[in-house]
Amino acid sequence: MFGINHGLIVTALVFAAAALARWRTTTTRVPAFLGGSRPFALLLGDSLTGRGFQPEHHGWVASLSDRYSRKLDLVNRGYGGWNSRWVLRALPHLLPRWGPDAAQCRWVTLWLGANDAVDEWAKQHVPLVEFRANLRAIISQLRAAFPEAKLLLLTPPPCDTDAWAAHRLRQGKSSERSPQQVGLYAEAVREVAREHAGGESAVLVDIHRAFGGADGKGVSSLTLEDGVHLGANGSDLVAGEVLRALDGLGLGVEACAEDAPGHAEIESAADIDRWYTRGVPCSGLRFTAMASTSSPAPAVALMDQMATDSFLSSLAELRSMPHTHVNEKPVGRAEKPNDFGVLVTLNYSREG
Known part of the structure; x- marks a missing residue:
């Protein structure tokens, strides 16, 4: 028919x-x-997103980009070392760049909290109350800029405290991270996700739980030697979790149309x-x-x-x-x- x-x-x-x-x-x-420019997805966050195109570590963004090839473009806006306060401040400068093409945004990932959760004396620290407020404000701006896009909220993963402490010691610095502290910020992301879950416009991708939870045990097999940034296994896990969430939203790879015919059709x-x-x-x-x-x-x-x-x-x-x-x-x-x-x-x- x-x-x-x-x-x-x-x-x-x-x-x-x-x-x-x-x-x-x-x-x-x-x-x-x-109907205009090529469809795209925006990936917003810190270095856990910014490093996502690194092929030597099976970058999770690169993995998604490969799967969505000829279907949509992945725009990586991950800024190493950034926290929610800085991302919120930068959004008015970043979002207007899309203009009319914003209607082509299919989905957005927001992954913050790993740097917000450092100890209070570190410059990247953002208090938990402010972190929640920043997430809400960022979500509001993203929804206004990309009204048709689905939003995926990722929780920060636990860190390997010993590996990070050793990494900082080699730099002549002291450690400012703990898995327990990251767990509090992961829970804050869950709370905000529940607030914005109406109509499936925002969904939670619980990377923290997928990595084993607040105790941080077993994280070393998922991270690089610094205990924070993703290794190949961790990148593969993140890619799988994001793909599963996209499938649930009807935005999986198979559900997206290609932007050109295959050679067999020509x-x-x-x-x-x-x-x-x-x-x-x-x-x-x-x-x-x-x-x-x-x-x-x-x-x-x-x-x-x-x-x-x-x-x-x-x-x-x-x-x-x-x-x-x-x-x-x-x-x-x-x-x-x-x-x-x-x-x-x-x-x-x-x-x-």
């Missing part, structure tokens, strides 16, 4: 002016496109045009004309000539496309003091 017709409307304006001695026509093919270059116009409203063809007349009849005759001559090859091509129906019909006229105009609408509907 084919679906309901999608309209592909071609509008022509024929303007006739008494002062003109000749007429000319121009035709322009406007390729169909799936016998000739014309098949590419046909692929892009399947079931997609398209502006199709446009033409304008000017005629030396001050009365309706010559303008109508000119319109008929243009429809049969200037567009003959284009109309034939459209008619040859599978499941395409063409209806050519003048729908209105407009008179002005010094010229005469005819509005012609050619309706091209495509099924399937």
Whole structure:
């Protein structure tokens, strides 16, 4: 069964002016496109996101990008060392850059808390109450900027305290992290996620629990030698958790359309045009004309000539496309003091 017709409307304006001695026509093919820029997903956070493209550690963002290749682009906005306070401050500078393309955002991941949870004496520390408030404010701005996007809230993973302490000692610094403290911030993310879970517009991806919880046991097999940043096993785990959440939202890899036909679908270059116009409203063809007349009849005759001559090859091509129906019909006229105009609408509907 084919679906309901999608309209592909071609509008022509024929303007006739008494002062003109000749007429000319121009035709322009406007390729169909799936409504603007390519779909994308935004990944916002600290270095746990920023390092997600590192291939040597099976970067979880790189893994998702590979799976969604030819379907949507992943935009990595992970800033190493950042906390929720800094991300919130930066959002007014970051979000306006998308402009009209914001409508193409399918989903956003927000992963913060690992740096907020450091001890109070460290510059990155954000008190727990402020952390919750910052998350709420960030979510509000993200929803305003990307109203159609789904939001995934990730909890910070536990750290390997001994490994991090050794790493800091090599730098001549003392440790400022503990798995118990991170656990409090992970719970804060869960609380905020519950507040914003209405309509599945925001979902929780509990990385903290997936990593073993607050005791931090077994984390060493998931992190690099510093005990905080993700190793290959940890990256694979995060990618799997995010993919599972996206599947639950109907945004999994298989549910997303590809942005171009596969080579097996292409016998000739014309098949590419046909692929892009399947079931997609398209502006199709446009033409304008000017005629030396001050009365309706010559303008109508000119319109008929243009429809049969200037567009003959284009109309034939459209008619040859599978499941395409063409209806050519003048729908209105407009008179002005010094010229005469005819509005012609050619309706091209495509099924399937």
